[in-house]
Amino acid sequence: MKIILTGANGFVGARLLSEFEHYRSRFHAIGLCRRLPQASESKLCVVGDLQQADLSALLPGADVLIHPAARAHIMKDEVADPLAEYRRVNAEGTLNVARQAAAAGVKRFVFISSIKVNGEATVNGKAFGADEKPAPEDAYGLSKLEAEQGLIQLGAETGMDVVIIRPPLVYGPGVKGNFATMIKLVEKELPLPLGAIHNKRSLVGIDNLVDLIIRCIDHPAAANQVFLAGDGEDLSTTELLRGVGQAMGKPARLIPVPAGLLQLGATLLGRKAMAQRLLGSLQVDINKTCELLDWKPPYTVEEGLRRCFERSN
Template sequence: MSLQEMGCVLVTGASGFVGSSVLQRLIVDKREELVAVIRRDNAQTPAGVMRAKVESLGPDCQWQSALNGVRVVIHAAARVHMMNDQVADPLTEFRKVNVEGTLNLARQAAVAGVRRFIFISSIKVNGEGTPVGVPYSADAQPAPADPYGISKMEAEQGLRALAAETGMEVVIIRPTLVYGPGVKANFLSMMRWLHKGVPLPFGAIHNRRSLVALDNLVDLIVTCIDHPAAANQTFLVSDGEDLSTSELLRRMGAALGKPARLLPVPSWVLETGAAMLGKNALSQRLCGSLQVDISKTRELLGWAPPVSVDAALRKTAKHFLDHRTQ
């Protein structure tokens, strides 16, 4: 069944990093009927796209008008993971949006006749790290270690139960770290350091980490809109090439035209220093490994990442250079 036969596509979080790129890809693909859920009042809605205004993403949100005529929901909106969350009870706050809010939308979607619900989850459902050469698989036992990962796992569990109850197809996608034009947080800091020529103590890090370029993630999401084999499946997604922190910095530096100045500080020194400063989570991201096996995604969907790591890094670097303010 083609997308045109399936009806409108609704994208939540359509002004966010992933959601906005999904929307732009669907526009380029000339998908005629699109509904964008954009909560920021100052965010622009692309021409030809219907805008749905909702007051919140929580458990009391009313979605009926936004779901009118919709046959596919791509749910990219979420309360996102934050390194230094200041709320008193992070798990409760994550659950309000990521669990209760997601299931509220999904229940109303099922009642409205939505055929497929695509949920953008997180690799944090699997856990925080892997031994080198022992990647996570899509069907492995979940082992989330923080409130964000727990909330995503609980949302997945609720969606699977709802699919069994209602017949609405659910597709779950767990991305690794997503990078691309406009990326924020640690990846942006890394580019700033490299561009300024700051010496970095990561020349002796021999970990392996799976990343996913924004274009590759978006391509998989769009593939899952109408691929029959995607129904009621969970997929991991990455670029298909794992990098050490040292290698990532060197290749990102090359994309920026600024060779990385890396000092060969042993990883145990960095990990000890990070522990003393209470930065264990950051240390895990820089020194630890996290690999994923995307063979199920490749084989079941006939999918392969269309963009290479170096091409994606060059695109990311160009956006950074074109928009940098310091």
């Protein structure tokens, strides 16, 4: 089976392409990227920006296209119009690739979306479900939703299967962003005022996400479905920091400051969004994913964190 993989030098794409080495008897994967790092000897195919990319030489004979490539969520976006930029890459770029795939006879398009399509937070222990009405709150989430909607319409018009996977925060070796910042703080053994946080947040380890993506390549029940990804274990920020410390072999020095006091301080400092990620809850229900695909996350959070640091050393 011939697989086309976009974003093959990104966080998810690179790990997925590496995993395909274990499936040589089943899959022949071709990795695409926008551009290569300087002095790279990679065998990836460079296709430029997705919204102008011409894949006509690569798509013939392809059975499945997996599309994790995207403009990632940026905390301090400095472009003049973030929504337009997200739309350009995440919606227009995705649909350009998908239209070419459908025209070339690709049977299935696996789109790596985001839990931000569902929203930013859950309350009262009610997790997001895969088939709930979307409620994105930022430009990134909206661009992913628009891509999903365009893909679903394209699939209905052409008969190409569309599979949508929405992961929450993905962690693993080489992770960047907020998770990387948290790792650095624990590594430095700095005291953190996060020892009394009782929220619940769903995460997904990179190895669990890759395993789910591979399951979606040819599973009959995956066709034209939306799936939420997750480790199947929800942690508080306090529990996660302790888990990171344990995986690193370092103590997480946590001071039990009440969450309400932290929320007030963040509000006064204009950091409400940061406080939401640290203090608020975001839970996903992966029951549909597990039941329809006969799948369960192969690694626990504890194992995922340990593998993260074992592989990075």
